[in-house]
Amino acid sequence: MIRKLGGKLAEILEGAVVIDVNGVGYLVATNQLPTNSKLGNEITLHTYLAVRENALDLYGFSTRDELEIFELLITLPKIGPKSALQILSQADIELLKKAVLNNDATYLSKMSGIGKKTAEKIVLELGDKFAKRFDTAVAIGQTGNSDASDVIDALVTLGYPLSDARSIVQKLPPDISANDAIKEALRQLGK
Numbered sequence: 313m314i315r316k317l318g319g320k321l322a323e324i325l326e327g328a329v330v331i332d333v334n335g336v337g338y339l340v341a342t343n344q345l346p347t348n349s350k351l352g353n354e355i356t357l358h359t360y361l362a363v364r365e366n367a368l369d370l371y372g373f374s375t376r377d378e379l380e381i382f383e384l385l386i387t388l389p390k391i392g393p394k395s396a397l398q399i400l401s402q403a404d405i406e407l408l409k410k411a412v413l414n415n416d417a418t419y420l421s422k423m424s425g426i427g428k429k430t431a432e433k434i435v436l437e438l439g440d441k442f443a444k445r446f447d448t449a450v451a452i453g454q455t456g457n458s459d460a461s462d463v464i465d466a467l468v469t470l471g472y473p474l475s476d477a478r479s480i481v482q483k484l485p486p487d488i489s490a491n492d493a494i495k496e497a498l499r500q501l502g503k
Contacts, residue, residue: 314370318356321349327397329372331355340372341393343401360386362393371397377405384441388434399426399434407478412438418461422474463493472501 317340319333329345330337340357349355357372358379371393373379378400385396399408402423411419412435420431460481467477480497488496 314359314361316356317359317370317372318354321345321351321353321355324349324351327401329355329357331357331372338370340370341397342372343378343397344374346374360393369393373400375405381405381408384438385434387441388437390430391434399423404478407482411435415439416461419464419478422464422468460493462490463497466494467497467501470498476501 317331317333317338319331319338321329322332322337323330324345325339328339328341330339340359342357346355346357357374358376359373360371360379360382362369362371371382373382382393382396382400385391385399386393391399399420403411403420407419411417415435417428417431417435420426420434421428423431426434463481463484464474464477467480468474477497480500481493483500484493484496
């Protein structure tokens with residue numbers, strides 16, 4: 313199995329890159345490039361090789377943490393490498409960990425292509441695996457589970473992008489009420 317791949321960044325495609333390793337170009341599907349990645353620069357990705365009957369597909373990640381979560385996601389029924397990559401491209405790793413560890417599927421169900429039942433399945437089935445593999449002391453770091461979801465919903469309803477709403481809510485103090493959280497989020501978004 314190809315676990316790590318390093319070489320020159322030869323080409324950037326939509327959802328993938330080509331890494332030149334001593335004259336051989338490897339096509340690697342990726343959710344995001346490491347920061348400051350430019351054509352011709354050296355790049356290293358942690359990789360997963362998906363073996364299918366008619367293809368060998370490489371999936372690459374900037375960090376080992378992303379690779380581990382990807383591998384956990386593909387152990388779930390009906391979630392293959394492409395779906396797992398889509399989840400990781402939409403969800404911040406820390407947000408995903410917090411959602412699973414706090415048994416809160418509402419964060420995941422707000423992502424494109426993930427329905428409520430799939431989000432609940434991810435949270436339920438990954439809960440034990442995450443608790444064993446990652447720090448179980450990871451707290452939501454924001455308002456309570458339902459309050460955080462309500463604040464995100466309110467901000468999205470007001471026209472703010474979902475990613476901005478999530479980012480702001482994550483930065484709020486844990487003991488703030490939903491009304492105060494919305495006011496503070498609006499104040500920060502208005503800067």
